[in-house]
Amino acid sequence: MDKKRIKKKLPELLELEGIIYRSKHPLTVTKEALVNVGDIELPIYCIEMTPFNKNLPTLILSAGVHGLERIGTQVLLSYIDMLLSRLPWDVVIQKQLSEMNLIFLPIVNPGGMYLNTRANPNGVDLMRNAPIEAETKTPFLGGGQRFTSHLPWYCGKRDDDMELENQTLVRVVERYSNQSPFTITLDCHSGFGLNDHLWFPYAYRKRPIAVLDKLYALKLLLDRTYPYNHYRFEPQSLSYVTQGDLWDYVYKRHKNTQDSVMIPLTLEMGSWNWIKKRPIQALSIKGLFNPIVPHRKRRVLRRHLMLFDFLCSASIAYKNWIPKKKNKAQIYQAANQFWY
Ligand SMILES: [Zn+2]
Numbered sequence: 001m002d003k004k005r006i007k008k009k010l011p012e013l014l015e016l017e018g019i020i021y022r023s024k025h026p027l028t029v030t031k032e033a034l035v036n037v038g039d040i041e042l043p044i045y046c047i048e049m050t051p052f053n054k055n056l057p058t059l060i061l062s063a064g065v066h067g068l069e070r071i072g073t074q075v076l077l078s079y080i081d082m083l084l085s086r087l088p089w090d091v092v093i094q095k096q097l098s099e100m101n102l103i104f105l106p107i108v109n110p111g112g113m114y115l116n117t118r119a120n121p122n123g124v125d126l127m128r129n130a131p132i133e134a135e136t137k138t139p140f141l142g143g144g145q146r147f148t149s150h151l152p153w154y155c156g157k158r159d160d161d162m163e164l165e166n167q168t169l170v171r172v173v174e175r176y177s178n179q180s181p182f183t184i185t186l187d188c189h190s191g192f193g194l195n196d197h198l199w200f201p202y203a204y205r206k207r208p209i210a211v212l213d214k215l216y217a218l219k220l221l222l223d224r225t226y227p228y229n230h231y232r233f234e235p236q237s238l239s240y241v242t243q244g245d246l247w248d249y250v251y252k253r254h255k256n257t258q259d260s261v262m263i264p265l266t267l268e269m270g271s272w273n274w275i276k277k278r279p280i281q282a283l284s285i286k287g288l289f290n291p292i293v294p295h296r297k298r299r300v301l302r303r304h305l306m307l308f309d310f311l312c313s314a315s316i317a318y319k320n321w322i323p324k325k326k327n328k329a330q331i332y333q334a335a336n337q338f339w340y
Contacts, residue, residue, distance in 0.1 A: 002040055010114045012064070012073045016045060016106055019080055025087045028052070033168040035111040037121050042110035044168050049083065049102040054179035057315040061308065062105035062169065063188035065126050065246070067112020067119070071269060071290045071300060072188030076106045078301045079308050099316045103176055109165050116285065123149025124156040124163050127189075127242070130249035131162070134241050135205035144243030155244045166246055173250055182318045183262045184311055187247060188304075190269040191289045192239065194276070196303075197268040199236040203245035206237045208340055210256060213323045214263055216335030221321050222310060231307070235339055236266065261322070267307070269300065 007014055020029050028048035034041040052058075061079070063072035083102075086093045107113060111121035119125050128144035138144060144155045156163065162170070177183040201209050209215070219233040236245070247264045254262040271289050277296070281287025291297040314321065323331045 005040065006042075006114070009116070010042070010110060012070060012077065012107060012113065013042065013110060015077055016080075019077065019084065020045075020047070023084050025049075025084055032105075032172055033164055035109075035121065035164060037111045037114050040114070042114060044108060044110060044165065045104075045106065046172050047080070047104040047106070049080075049104075050097050052101050052103075052176060052179075056100050056180065057182040057318055058101040058103060058176050058180040058184075059311055059315045060103045060105065060173055060176060060183065060185045061188070062108055062185065064107040064109050064113055065165075065169075065187060066189060066191075066289075067109050067115060067117050068285060068289045069118075069188075069190040070113060070286075071190050071271075071297070072267070073106050073113070074297075075188055075269075075301055075304055076104060079305060080104060080106070082305065096312055096316065100312060101176060101180060102312065103172075105169060105172060108169050111165075118152055119149070119154060120163055120165050122156070122163060123154055125153045126163060126166050127246055128153055128155040128244040129163050129166055130244045130246045132204050132244055132248050132252070134203075134243045135207075136241050138241050138243055143241060169246065170250055170253070174253070177254060177262050178260065181259055181261070182315060182322075183260075184265065184315050185247070185250070185262070186265045186267055186308075186311060188267045188269070190271045192268045192272075193270045194272045195232045195270045196230055197239070197266075197270070198231045198233040199239070199266040199268055200234075201236065201245065201248045201251050201264055203236040203240075203242045204248050206241065206340070208235070208336055209251070211261065211263060212335045212339075213328050213332040214261065216331055216338065217321050217323050218263065218314060221314060225310060226306065229306075238339070261318070267304065269304075 028051055030046045031043040032046050033044045063076045109120050141153050144153050146155050200215050251264045275282045281292045291300050
C-alpha cells in the first residue's frame with residue numbers, strides 16, 4: 001500500500017490499522033475483500049471483538065457505505081478504541097463481550113472514501129444497488145437512477161451483479177446472522193435532515209415489515225431507558241422511498257424464524273444541524289456530510305456511545321423484551337398505528 005497517499009486521502013484506514021496493531025486484546029480481523037482504485041488496493045476489514053460464538057446474540061456495526069460520510073466510520077473507530085481501552089480493566093465490558101458477538105465493518109466502501117465520493121469507484125451508489133425495485137414512485141434521481149454513473153444515486157446496470165462492496169457486506173452479515181439466534185445490524189450514515197434518525201426497512205415500499213412488533217418493542221425500550229434520547233426511530237419510507245436499498249435486501253434474504261431473528265437499523269446522523277450552525281461548510285462536499293469544527297466533531301463522536309451501549313445490552317437481553325407470542329399481534333397493531 002502507498003502509505004503516503006492513503007494517509008492523505010484515507011486516514012481512517014490507517015487509524016483502523018493502527019488500532020488493530022496496538023490492541024493488546026486479541027481481535028479476530030479478516031480482510032474480506034480488496035477494492036482497486038487505480039494501482040492501489042484497499043481492504044474491507046471485518047473485526048470480531050471476541051471469537052464468534054453461534055449460540056450468542058450478535059450486534060453488527062458498519063459504516064462508510066457512502067464514501068463521503070466519513071463521520072460514521074470515525075464514530076465507530078472511536079467506539080472500538082474506547083472498548084479496547086476499557087477491556088483490560090473494566091469487568092463490565094469483559095462480561096458484556098462474553099455474552100454477545102460484537103462485529104465491526106467500519107469502512108465498507110474504502111474506494112469511495114479514498115476518492116471522496118458518495119459512490120464506490122465504479123460510480124455506483126451502494127445504497128441503491130441491491131436487486132430490489134421500489135413499489136411506489138421514488139424521488140427523481142435521489143430515489144436511484146439508471147441513466148449514468150456521472151450523476152449521483154446511480155443504481156448500476158439492471159442485470160449486473162451487485163458491486164463487490166455490497167456482495168462483501170451481504171456475505172459477512174449472513175455469515176453471522178444466519179447462525180446467531182438474534183442479530184441487530186446498525187449501519188452508520190450522515191446527511192439527511194436536522195435530526196438523528198434510526199431508520200428501519202423498508203425503503204422500497206410504504207407497507208410495514210414483518211418484524212415491526214420487535215422494532216416497536218425496541219423503540220419503547222429505548223424510550224423507557226433513555227427518556228431524553230434524541231433519535232427519531234421510524235421506517236425509512238416515511239422520509240423517502242428508494243430503489244435497491246441494501247438493508248431491504250439483506251433483511252428480505254434473512255429467514256427470520258423464531259430461532260433466528262434479524263433487526264436491521266440505519267443510523268442517519270442529521271448533518272443539516274452542523275450546517276445550520278456553520279453555514280459556510282455547506283460550500284464543501286466534506287462539510288455537507290461531516291462536522292468540521294473540532295468541538296462539534298468531538299460531540300458527535302461521544303453522542304452515539306450511549307446508543308451502541310444500549311444496543312449491546314438489548315442484544316444480550318433480547319429474550320427479556322421481544323414480544324411474546326401471545327402479545328405479538330397486539331404490539332404489531334399498535335406499531336402499525338403509530339408509524340403507518
Ligand atoms: Zn449514507
